[in-house]
Amino acid sequence: SQQGEEDPQALSIQEGENATMNCSYKTSINNLQWYRQNSGRGLVHLILIRSNEREKHSGRLRVTLDTSKKSSSLLITASRAADTASYFCAPLIQGAQKLVFGQGTRLTINP
Amino acid sequence: NAGVTQTPKFQVLKTGQSMTLQCAQDMNHEYMSWYRQDPGMGLRLIHYSVGAGITDQGEVPNGYNVSRSTTEDFPLRLLSAAPSQTSVYFCASSYRTSGRLYNEQFFGPGTRLTVL
Numbered sequence: 001s002q003q004g005e006e007d008p009q010a011l012s013i014q015e016g017e018n019a020t021m022n023c024s025y026k027t028s029i030n031n032l033q034w035y036r037q038n039s040g041r042g043l044v045h046l047i048l049i050r051s052n053e054r055e056k057h058s059g060r061l062r063v064t065l066d067t068s069k070k071s072s073s074l075l076i077t078a079s080r081a082a083d084t085a086s087y088f089c090a091p092l093i094q095g096a097q098k099l100v101f102g103q104g105t106r107l108t109i110n111p
Numbered sequence: 112n113a114g115v116t117q118t119p120k121f122q123v124l125k126t127g128q129s130m131t132l133q134c135a136q137d138m139n140h141e142y143m144s145w146y147r148q149d150p151g152m153g154l155r156l157i158h159y160s161v162g163a164g165i166t167d168q169g170e171v172p173n174g175y176n177v178s179r180s181t182t183e184d185f186p187l188r189l190l191s192a193a194p195s196q197t198s199v200y201f202c203a204s205s206y207r208t209s210g211r212l213y214n215e216q217f218f219g220p221g222t223r224l225t226v227l
Contacts, residue, residue, distance in 0.1 A: 003153075033215055042115075042201055042218035043154070088153060092213060097161050098144065098169060099205075099216060103153035 003100040004089035012108040019076040021105040023089035030092045032072050037086045079109045115219035123225045124192040132187040132222050134202030142205040143185040147198040192226045
């Protein structure tokens with residue numbers, strides 16, 4: 001499969017803690033994208049990291065990319081209840097023209 | 112801009128019926144795609160298009176047809192609905208800024224389809 005695979009499948013933490021989600025993929029990529037989905041809604045794009053980048057920040061989000069290990073991680077710092085959602089990674093495979101998603105990580109932030 | 116719009120929001124069909132899910136975007140995006148999402152699952156790609164007149168299959172194309180006659184519209188047709196097609200369907204669009212690399216996808220709100 002060309003899709004990203006997220007790990008863990010589910011994560012439950014206390015508000016204020018940091019949350020880390022991981023993504024692995026199998027072939028060379030052009031970029032890798034992270035999305036959030038609140039229950040019953042469409043996906044919202046969070047951050048895109050290109051294959052020649054190693055780290056990217058956006059507010060409380062930090063994404064890393066290790067192309068040698070074919071893996072990426074999403075770190076959410078100082079989590080809030082509103083961060084409760086499912087998070088998906090989607091690698092854009094080199095030579096492909098489609099984004100294929102994994103099953104996601106369900107993140108629950110407990111007050 | 113309205114972004115990506117989908118109609119209807121909800122639909123109930125009987126087995127064997129056909130219908131078309133509508134998707135439109137007003138951002139002049141070249142790329143459009145259809146996904147289905149089953150409970151507790153990720154998104155599976157059904158069909159996608161890289162421009163008007165060009166479509167291709169994704170992971171789960173059987174039972175679905177698409178066409179792309181304009182840049183704005185990308186309808187998904189269910190030929191003969193089956194209970195296994197009960198799902199939430201999402202349409203998305205994207206654009207290129209350089210070369211052939213696509214950027215982030217913009218998603219519609221989804222259509223909840225139930226096939227009895």
